Amino acid sequence: MNSSSHTGRRSTPALAGLLATATMLVVLAVSDARPGHAAHEHSHAVAASAQNGRQIAFHDAMRKLWEDHITWTRLVIVSFAADLPDLSATERRLLRNQVDIGNAVKPYYGRAAGSKLTKLLKEHITGAVALLQAAKAGDSAKLAQAKAAWYANRRRIADFLSAANTRNWPRTAVRAMMKAHLDETLKEAVDRLQGNYAADIRDYEAVHRHILVMTHTLSSEIVKQFPARFR
Numbered sequence: 001m002n003s004s005s006h007t008g009r010r011s012t013p014a015l016a017g018l019l020a021t022a023t024m025l026v027v028l029a030v031s032d033a034r035p036g037h038a039a040h041e042h043s044h045a046v047a048a049s050a051q052n053g054r055q056i057a058f059h060d061a062m063r064k065l066w067e068d069h070i071t072w073t074r075l076v077i078v079s080f081a082a083d084l085p086d087l088s089a090t091e092r093r094l095l096r097n098q099v100d101i102g103n104a105v106k107p108y109y110g111r112a113a114g115s116k117l118t119k120l121l122k123e124h125i126t127g128a129v130a131l132l133q134a135a136k137a138g139d140s141a142k143l144a145q146a147k148a149a150w151y152a153n154r155r156r157i158a159d160f161l162s163a164a165n166t167r168n169w170p171r172t173a174v175r176a177m178m179k180a181h182l183d184e185t186l187k188e189a190v191d192r193l194q195g196n197y198a199a200d201i202r203d204y205e206a207v208h209r210h211i212l213v214m215t216h217t218l219s220s221e222i223v224k225q226f227p228a229r230f231r
Contacts, residue, residue, distance in 0.1 A: 054230045055223050062219040063212065065104055068097045070211050073128070073185060074204055080132050081192045091129070098122045108226055109164050120157045127153050128185070135193055147186075154178040161218070168221035177214055184210055 051059065072094035079087040102118030127150040134142035158178040162171040188203035223230050 052230065058223065058230065059216070059219045062104060063215045065097065065101050066211050066215040066218075067208070069094075069101070070185075070204075070207050072097055073125075074188065074207075076129075077132065077189050077192050080136070091125075094125055095122060098125060105164075105222075108222055108229070113164060117157075117160065120153065120160060123153050124150070124157060128189075131186070132189060132193075135189065151179070151182060154182050165221055165225050168224055169218075177217065180210055181207070181214065 072090065075090045076087070076094055078084070079090050098121035099118050101121060102114040102116075104114075105117060106114030127146065130146040131143065131150055134146045155175060155178075158174040159171055162169045162174045184203060184207045188200060188207055191197075191200040191203055
C-alpha cells in the first residue's frame with residue numbers, strides 16, 4: 001500500500017458523516033460490554049488455576065499470536081495515518097502474523113484448514129488496508145464498499161471457525177465476537193485518522209481487552225475439543 005497517493009491526515013466531512021453513527025454505536029457497545037469482560041476475566045482466572053503445563057503453554061502461545069495481531073494492526077494504522085516510512089515493513093510483519101495463526105491451528109485441524117484460516121485472515125488485513133485508504137482519501141463510496149467487504153470477510157472467518165468446532169464455537173457467538181473485534185478496530189482507526197489521540201488510546205485498550213477474551217475463548221475450546229493433546 002503506497003500511502004503517499006492519499007492526501008491529508010484527517011478524515012473529511014464525508015467520512016465523518018458516514019461513520020458518525022457507527023462510531024457512536026461502537027462506544028455504546030464497548031461501554032455495555034465491560035461488565036461481561038470483567039465476568040469473563042474472572043472465569044478465566046479461575047480456569048487458569050486448574051490448567052496443566054501443556055494447557056498453559058498453548059494458551060500463552062495463542063495469546064501472543066493474537067496480541068501480535070492487534071499490536072501490528074495498530075502500528076499499521078499509526079504509520080498509515082502519519083505517512084511514516086516504516087509502513088511497508090510493518091504491513092509485512094502484520095501479514096506474517098496471519099501465517100503464524102494459521103500454522104498454530106494446523107496440528108488440530110490439519111494443513112488445509114490452517115492454510116484456509118491464513119487466507120481468510122490475510123483478506124481481513126487487506127480489507128482493513130482498503131478501508132484505511134478510502135477513509136484517508138475521504139471517498140465515502142469506496143469507504144462504504146470497503147467496510148461492507150471487511151464485515152463480510154469477518155462472517156466468513158467466524159463461520160469457518162464455528163464449522164471447525166461447532167459444539168464449542170456456535171456460529172452466532174463467534175460472529176458476534178468477530179464483529180466486536182472489527183467494531184473496536186474501526187473506531188480505533190477513525191479516531192487516529194481524525195487526530196483524536198486520547199480517544200484512540202482508549203480504543204486500543206478496548207481492543208486489547210476484547211482480544212484477551214477472544215483468545216481465551218478460542219484456546220480453551222480447542223483444549224476441550226482435543227483433551228488427549230493436553231494431558
